[in-house]
């Protein structure tokens with residue numbers, strides 16, 4: 397049974413690729429979704445149109461190179477698709493490996509243009525390599541949160557394209573009529589194009605979902621974790637305390653922040669908050685968690701940390717803030733903060749109990765003169781007087 401003749405199928409294929417190119421172009425230019433990736437993928441579908449057109453009108457091409465043109469367009473299609481996927485997945489934008497394969501493939505295809513059988517073998521090999529690269533990129537680049545099985549599923553169409561190209565390249569060895577294109581073959585390519593388009597759309601959706609969930613957990617000004625995300629981390633760490641992994645909470649509040657706003661304006665205050673988060677991150681370990689509780693109050697969660705060590709870290713943070721003023725438009729903005737440090741207890745049912753304790757210690761640090769660290773059970777730590785930072789401005 398035969399569904400449609402080859403010409404009709406080529407037309408359907410061309411229509412599909414034209415629509416796909418238009419969709420990616422709209423996505424990139426109007427909706428600004430992954431614009432660079434979208435343009436590369438729109439280019440890939442346009443190049444595919446070129447490859448199809450060449451099959452259709454071989455007799456019309458006056459160029460000497462016409463036998464090689466379908467393969468050259470197909471090479472371009474796969475190269476643009478590979479680069480588009482890399483861009484979409486925000487992988488390090490390597491293009492040298494793709495350029496090398498395309499360069500070598502182009503030379504091979506042009507050199508073999510008068511030998512259809514060898515042309516088919518060489519062109520297919522270069523294209524299969526590009527499809528394999530894309531398969532590899534999707535597998536390693538898709539969001540780590542995605543289940544492994546889902547990542548494999550999204551990468552599968554590229555493996556299937558590589559397999560189909562290997563089949564095409566091997567045909568001359570076992571099929572006397574290897575250069576002919578049957579409707580079945582065109583069906584196969586149409587299905588593979590559809591499968592890769594679905595996979596690409598799923599990757600775009602995944603990228604959007606990833607961005608939205610990141611925004612829902614992030615403080616928009618400082619990019620530190622927001623209160624909700626911080627509470628989630630707190631719960632996770634409290635669960636680990638029961639299994640013998642201690643953690644400490646450090647609460648800090650900028651001193652006299654109101655006067656920073658008064659003197660440097662709201663924009664100056666905002667810049668000071670961003671500066672504080674940047675400075676704290678420089679001092680913290682990758683596993684430490686920094687979040688903004690609200691206003692000028694922040695919290696650091698220190699996993700696998702006992703109280704004396706946490707007190708030392710808080711003191712380092714305090715000194716760093718004091719010694720590194722924030723550059724402002726009307727002069728440096730001197731910053732200091734008061735700290736409360738407490739350790740989570742095993743068996744505590746309310747994860748926020750450690751925050752309540754740290755908050756009391758922070759309040760104590762404020763009442764003792766600010767710009768100092770107060771540690772649970774230990775009284776406050778020595779710190780320079782607040783005069784250096786009082787007024788918040790140099």
Ligand SMILES: Nc1nc2c(ncn2[C@@H]2O[C@H](COP(=O)(O)OP(=O)(O)OP(=O)(O)O)[C@@H](O)[C@H]2O)c(=O)[nH]1
Pocket residue numbers: 617649650651652653654655657661662663664665666669690691692762766
């Ligand atoms: N620029 C800016 N200011 C903020 C933001 N959130 C809260 N504030 C301001 O921070 C100030 C906090 O002032 P207070 O609570 O009196 O605390 P303080 O002046 O730091 O005094 P102490 O904490 O007692 O040292 C208020 O004026 C708020 O308007 C913000 O996101 N940006």
